[in-house]
Amino acid sequence: MARPLRNTDSDGALYTRPTVVEVQIDQAIGLSRSDLGTRLSITDHSHPAYLRSECLVHLVREGRRTDDQQLMSSVLPVLLARCEANLLVKVPDGTLPDASGIRQQILEDLTDLFVLDGGGDFPDELDFYECRFNLAFRSLRIDGVRRAMRRRGRTIRTVDLPTSDVSGEPDAYEDAFARVSENFKVLPTQEWDVFREPFVKAIEALPDDEREAVILVHVLGYKEESENPDEETAATRCKCTGRTIRNRLSRAAAKLSRFKEDL
Amino acid sequence: MSQTLDATPHALREAYYVLSTAQEVPDAKLLDDIVRRYPQFGQELTEFAISIAVDALRGDSVVEAAEAAIDTTAVSPAVSRAMSHFQNRLHAHTTRAPEVKSAHQFADAANPFAGLSRSEYRAFAARLNANAVFVGKLRDRQIDPLTMTPGFQAHVAKELTAPLDVVMAHFSARQAAPTGQFFKAEGKPTAGAQQSFEEAVRNSGLSEAQQTFLLEL
Numbered sequence: 001m002a003r004p005l006r007n008t009d010s011d012g013a014l015y016t017r018p019t020v021v022e023v024q025i026d027q028a029i030g031l032s033r034s035d036l037g038t039r040l041s042i043t044d045h046s047h048p049a050y051l052r053s054e055c056l057v058h059l060v061r062e063g064r065r066t067d068d069q070q071l072m073s074s075v076l077p078v079l080l081a082r083c084e085a086n087l088l089v090k091v092p093d094g095t096l097p098d099a100s101g102i103r104q105q106i107l108e109d110l111t112d113l114f115v116l117d118g119g120g121d122f123p124d125e126l127d128f129y130e131c132r133f134n135l136a137f138r139s140l141r142i143d144g145v146r147r148a149m150r151r152r153g154r155t156i157r158t159v160d161l162p163t164s165d166v167s168g169e170p171d172a173y174e175d176a177f178a179r180v181s182e183n184f185k186v187l188p189t190q191e192w193d194v195f196r197e198p199f200v201k202a203i204e205a206l207p208d209d210e211r212e213a214v215i216l217v218h219v220l221g222y223k224e225e226s227e228n229p230d231e232e233t234a235a236t237r238c239k240c241t242g243r244t245i246r247n248r249l250s251r252a253a254a255k256l257s258r259f260k261e262d263l
Numbered sequence: 264m265s266q267t268l269d270a271t272p273h274a275l276r277e278a279y280y281v282l283s284t285a286q287e288v289p290d291a292k293l294l295d296d297i298v299r300r301y302p303q304f305g306q307e308l309t310e311f312a313i314s315i316a317v318d319a320l321r322g323d324s325v326v327e328a329a330e331a332a333i334d335t336t337a338v339s340p341a342v343s344r345a346m347s348h349f350q351n352r353l354h355a356h357t358t359r360a361p362e363v364k365s366a367h368q369f370a371d372a373a374n375p376f377a378g379l380s381r382s383e384y385r386a387f388a389a390r391l392n393a394n395a396v397f398v399g400k401l402r403d404r405q406i407d408p409l410t411m412t413p414g415f416q417a418h419v420a421k422e423l424t425a426p427l428d429v430v431m432a433h434f435s436a437r438q439a440a441p442t443g444q445f446f447k448a449e450g451k452p453t454a455g456a457q458q459s460f461e462e463a464v465r466n467s468g469l470s471e472a473q474q475t476f477l478l479e480l
Binding site for chain 1: 352
């Protein structure tokens with residue numbers, strides 16, 4: 001049986017791995033090194049013998065804990081290769097200055113977690129990766145990119161979009177944003193895949209304040225403002241007035257209005 | 264420590280993980296809950312939630328296809344460099360093993376919160392006349408122990424039914440920031456940002472009565 005995790009949630013309860021991960025870890029620990037190598041070579045997620053990344057994290061931690069160099073050297077490169085594939089998609093060349101350097105830094109940040117596992121100021125950090133690897137790695141990646149951009153004193157390069165007068169296009173506002181909200185709830189769909197890339201680029205091209213307003217209201221579901229002073233809203237999150245939020249949404253809608261026809 | 268991890272305080276990194284792993288796409292309720300738990304990072308968490316949402320908009324189907332296309336018979340230069348980095352760091356880390364190990368053992372032994380179940384944790388928060396957010400800060404050593412009043416420290420020890428020196432050792436352990444020459448950061452690494460006792464009391468969602476009680480201990 002896999003060693004219990006030690007990280008705790010806000011109520012003090014221990015985190016637990018999904019059952020499917022627990023089962024797979026139990027199987028993997030009992031494999032011969034030869035059989036483990038065979039399992040590690042499977043890259044098809046749908047293959048029944050595919051080892052999930054959460055399981056690989058556990059194996060590397062076990063290798064680290066028991067000083068099993070062979071285990072670490074056989075499993076960690078496989079995990080890193082998956083992460084590299086992820087990064088090549090999420091942090092592609094051309095979208096950020098020194099994208100390859102940022103990708104490398106994130107990979108090395110991940111290896112640092114294994115080196116420091118069980119110690120340092122966050123000894124159980126890898127517990128998150130044994131529960132939901134992709135979402136934990138997303139956190140590491142996004143934090144790494146944001147930090148790299150701040151170090152460079154730049155913002156992500158975006159494409160300028162033509163502006164238009166939103167007052168004449170109320171339908172575009174409603175249609176575009178309604179579709180944004182809807183598609184966030186049912187990601188991904190084939191229909192959405194057609195428009196995904198240009199639409200994401202358009203969202204990213206918005207000025208920071210307009211993008212924040214759009215995401216807070218139409219994706220996270222905040223009200224623009226509220227008469228209840230205790231209620232968090234897009235306005236309170238952005239530390240501005242409800243009118244400012246509405247103005248930002250209007251300007252954003254104008255810039256996104258060209259997607260009305262496509263959407 | 265690497266640039267990325269070193270520059271992000273432990274508590275903020277944890278908050279990012281909680282935000283990212285709870286749901287594919289965060290919603291207002293989740294963000295509100297996490298900001299209540301980490302009120303000192305409200306702005307950072309809001310920006311991070313927005314980044315997650317935009318990232319989620321791209322979907323993961325392309326990533327899955329890329330992972331499925333990995334050639335497992337070859338190691339890429341990037342992975343090779345990362346493995347080299349790992350081996351070098353591991354070697355450097357293990358050469359200072361006695362120092363590190365003893366520090367870890369101390370931290371493990373001194374953590375009086377480690378064995379609390381969910382119900383015990385809540386009960387302790389109630390006995391302390393506080394809430395889970397505030398107790399989380401105690402557990403995670405987010406409060407500068409030098410700013411705590413002796414009365415408060417004694418109150419915690421009493422309600423935890425733990426020796427005062429063990430409780431104080433737990434609070435102080437966070438101060439032992441990792442040191443050494445094996446860091447890429449421009450400056451020496453430091454312990455994660457800590458709040459003063461009063462800041463922690465004021466910013467944990469405690470009632471006025473609870474704040475007054477704790478500050479007057």
